[in-house]
Amino acid sequence: MPQELAPLARALSMPYYDDALPAHDRFHATRVRDLSIRLANDCESAVERDVLAAAAWFHDIGRPLERTGEIDDHDAWGAAEAADRLEREGVAADRIDAVTHCIRAHSIRASSPEPETLEARLLFDADKLDAAGARGIVRLSCIVGERSGRRGEPYAVIDDASASEVAVSGLPDITLLREWVDERLDALYTEPGRRLGESRRRFVDDFFARFENEIGVGGTQ
Numbered sequence: 001m002p003q004e005l006a007p008l009a010r011a012l013s014m015p016y017y018d019d020a021l022p023a024h025d026r027f028h029a030t031r032v033r034d035l036s037i038r039l040a041n042d043c044e045s046a047v048e049r050d051v052l053a054a055a056a057w058f059h060d061i062g063r064p065l066e067r068t069g070e071i072d073d074h075d076a077w078g079a080a081e082a083a084d085r086l087e088r089e090g091v092a093a094d095r096i097d098a099v100t101h102c103i104r105a106h107s108i109r110a111s112s113p114e115p116e117t118l119e120a121r122l123l124f125d126a127d128k129l130d131a132a133g134a135r136g137i138v139r140l141s142c143i144v145g146e147r148s149g150r151r152g153e154p155y156a157v158i159d160d161a162s163a164s165e166v167a168v169s170g171l172p173d174i175t176l177l178r179e180w181v182d183e184r185l186d187a188l189y190t191e192p193g194r195r196l197g198e199s200r201r202r203f204v205d206d207f208f209a210r211f212e213n214e215i216g217v218g219g220t221q
Contacts, residue, residue, distance in 0.1 A: 009054035055102030125193030
C-alpha cells in the first residue's frame, strides 16, 4: 500500500533541492506548501490538500538543473520527474495527473499552461505570494543576484538591471523588483490569494516608499 501522498512527495523531493540557490530552495518549497494549504483552508470549495501539498513539494525540483542549463523548462521536467517517482511508489495514475498538472501550470511565464483545477490555481497563487511581502522582497533580490552571477558578475548591483534578463533593461534593480511584485500579485487566481496579496502589496508599497525616501538626494550630481 503506498504511503500518504503529501509526506511521500516531501521525502522524494527534498534531495532535488540540495544544489538549489536560496530563491528556489527547500525553504521556498516549504513556504509554498504552507501558503497553499493556508489558502485552501480559506476556500469555500473542496480542495484535494494532499495533491496540492505534493505539488508544492515537487514544483521547483528542476530549478537547479534549469539554472545550470542542463534543462530548458523546470516545469515540464519537474512534472515528468515527479510522475516517474510517484509511479514507482504505486501512486494512482489520476492522482499523479492531478499533481503534475499543478507543477506544469505553476509558473508565470507565457509558455506555461493555464491552471485548470482549483489545486493548480492555489499552487500558482502560493508561489507568487512568496515573491511579495517581506520574504518576497528578499527572494526577488536573490533572483537578481543569481542572474547577475550567471553573467559573470561577482555580485548584484542594486542600481543596475542590465543583468536581469527581462525586456526592460533601463530600470534600476529596485524598480524592477517592484514591477515583478506587481506582475505576480496582478496574476493571482483565487479570492483567498487576492486577499492575502493585497495585504502584502501594502507592505511592499510602504517598503519601496521608505527605500526611495532614504536616498535623500534627487537628480544626478
